[in-house]
Amino acid sequence: MKTLFIKNAKNIIAMDENRTEYPGGSMYVVGQEIKAIGYDLPCESADIVIDARGKIVYPGLINTHHHLYQTFTRNIPWVQNVELFDWLIALYDIWRHLRPEDVYLSAVVGLGELLKSGCTASADHFYVFPNGVSRELIDEEIRAAREIGIRFYPTRGSMSLGRSKGGLPPDEIVQPEDVILRDTMRIIETYHDPSKFSMLRVGVAPCSPFSVSKDLLRESADLARSYGVRMHTHLAETIDEEDFCREKFGMRPFELMEETGWVGEDVWYAHGIWFDDKEIAKLGACGCGIAHCPSSNMKMASGTMRIMDMLQAGVKVGFGVDGSTSNDSSNLLLDLKIMNLLHNLQHGTTALSAEDCLSIATRGSAKVLGWENAIGSLEVGKAADMFMIDTNRLEFAGALFNDTALPILAGTPTVDMTIVGGRIVVDKGRLVNINEESFAMRAQKAAERMLEAALEHTKVNYKKTRIRNSAILT
Incomplete structure (x- = not known):
């Protein structure tokens, strides 16, 4: 099983029963499972090492x-x-x-x-x-x-x-x-x-x-x-x-x-x-x-x-x-x-x-969902499901006073990295496993086909639907 080491996080927001935080903390993951969380973890030989300096880590x-x-x-x-x-x-x-x-x-x-x-x-x-x-x-x-x-x-x-x-x-x-x-x-x-x-x-x-x-x-x-x-x-x-x-x-x-x-x-x-x-x-x-x-x-x-x-x-x-x-x-x-x-x-x-x-x-x-034994918080024995935000982003300037509330109260509603089961699936704000632009084009064409079929089926007058920037306008 692959190993993952996250080090030097600005903070790790565990959201456990006590709402524990680990300012400057680290996390070690084996496969999907969190094996250690805290400080001075000797895990530099992990397969993947993420330097989370300036980043806050939250449970997914x-x-x-x-x-x-x-x-x-x-x-x-x-x-x-x-x-x-x-x-x-x-x-x-x-x-x-x-x-x-x-x-x-x-x-x-x-x-x-x-x-x-x-x-x-x-x-x-x-x-x-x-x-x-x-x-x-x-x-x-x-x-x-x-x-x-x-x-x-x-x-x-x-x-x-x-x-x-x-x-x-x-x-x-x-x-x-x-x-x-x-x-x-x-x-x-x-x-x-x-x-x-x-x-x-x-x-x-x-x-x-x-x-x-x-x-x-x-x-x-x-x-x-x-x-x-x-x-x-x-x-x-x-x-x-x-x-x-x-x-x-x-x-x-x-x-x-x-x-x-x-x-x-x-x-x-x-x-x-x-x-x-x-x-x-x-x-x-x-x-x-x-x-x-x-x-x-x-x-x-x-x-x-x-x-x-x-x-x-x-x-x-x-x-x-x-x-x-x-x-x-x-x-x-x-x-x-x-x-x-x-x-x-x-x-x-x-x-x-x-x-x-x-x-x-x-x-x-x-x-x-009846899944509290595995997900919902960052604790030893639970899944390595988490997201990170980079506090150096412009929209967080002047807002770095409450790490837990930060992504809810301030900034834009996007993340810099998402990890599911120890695997990175979003990096630098983009999906890792697919080409976003290609899927966006395919999806829009499919959506337009569905809507066009529905309008023809229900005989809605296109002129009454002010849909701008759409390929189906007549």
Whole structure:
């Protein structure tokens, strides 16, 4: 196994239980594992030696909720300034044109953005399987993650409740439930690696209460637990979702989860905005996790998660960037700044510090994913997942007074180096394993093809869509 020695760091921010810092410290890594951290480490003979003078080292950020396929539908004019249900209805007509290559390219772009903003591990929720297109679409995301070098946690999503059955999505992008369950088993059996330093774990993830049946929720829960994998879904994101559940099922969204077996230590939800006091207490008691997605919630005007009440109730809270169409970016550092500002406004300036936000995006996210034994902090015995920033950059001048808060409060939301499992994947701010410009060109062409197909399908008048600098203008 290769060895890595990081020396002379301006500071190492461990984000362990005691929030330990190592000013001037060093770190020794064997394979993926941190073997020593501190001072006077005799490790100069390592295979790779990084002189981190002037650089601050942080544990890698962990993204607990994303939709990578949405990378090709961001900054679309007619889905801006709309709420969730209208937003989804418009976008379904574009996503129905997804091809396997689109899924691969969108994952490369989205995961690349994540790595360049300090993210070293990311979950993803993929649930759109257009009729007539290969079912092996999550496989394309996994291929992208392996090539780019990120620790990956894809979840096999599903939609079975089309419009003809009272659901929100069109019938063209939902699947029969037996097909969903068979392919979910295939994904788990083919890819899931539960080992401590795994680069790939898999979860089970019906999309939402308004796109799947009760039967699919129950059967998905049974399947997940038979394989010992975790479970994920959207929940309590909007008032519209609550109204839908009351009308269709006669209960609140969380009650639906309780009835169908979707509560427990092995479950995490995305968003969790509209829980009441009793439900928050239950969340803390049962061990469910929440992926907090502040930028998405703000853009969609969904509301603000009651994060302080949840933390006080012992709810596991992690961080999520959410799909690029509801964020228009996959930048975790930028979202951490937004999170800090949002909760200053919502809960007061003493509620969540920048350090607290960093803890949620590292240790908190690791707990939500059930991976706290390996990732989320820089400690002996844990994975060498980290990012570095160079404090000599101009944008940090006059700001070098709090090393932990620095990349959240000051500067641009980019990093100088990202390391995953002891391997450098971002160096000098650029991805190491791919040609960024080549992939950017391929990705833009694919995105334009999808949008053009959707516009032709829905007969939208091009002249009403003021898309500047686009090859598809007529």
